[in-house]
Amino acid sequence: MAQVKKAAEKPAAKKTVTKKATASVKTKIELQYAEKNISYDDIVKNAKEFWTLELGNKAEDLKSLDLYVKPEENRVYYVANGKETGSFEL
Incomplete structure (x- = not known):
């Protein structure tokens, strides 16, 4: 039987995955009702204050x-x- 030499196996090349940077979009949400204007930031701030202080x-x-x-x-x-x-009250 003849021996067959195997070619040296090269390790598989590592694939590099590049993540695309997502553009940051500045947004503002404001709730308007009954002649009131309440921003998203105010609602979140009030919720955190209620949870901690109250x-x-x-x-x-x-x-x-x-x-x-x-x-x-x-x-x-x-x-x-x-x-x-x-x-809590809006």
């Missing part, structure tokens, strides 16, 4: 915050950290 929580304990704005009820409902729920 409820006595620590700001660093807030990991996530889902907000549901209901202008017809003049309320903002929230879910903090995926489990704590409540509401």
Whole structure:
């Protein structure tokens, strides 16, 4: 039997994946109703203040915050950290 020499196997070349930088778009959201103008930033700020000051929580304990704005009820409902729920006046 003749021995067949195998060509030296080269390791597979590593593929480099380049992520495209996504352009940052500055946005502004403002809720307008009943002759009131409330910005998104104000709603978030008020929610964080309510959660810390009114409820006595620590700001660093807030990991996530889902907000549901209901202008017809003049309320903002929230879910903090995926489990704590409540509401405050808009």
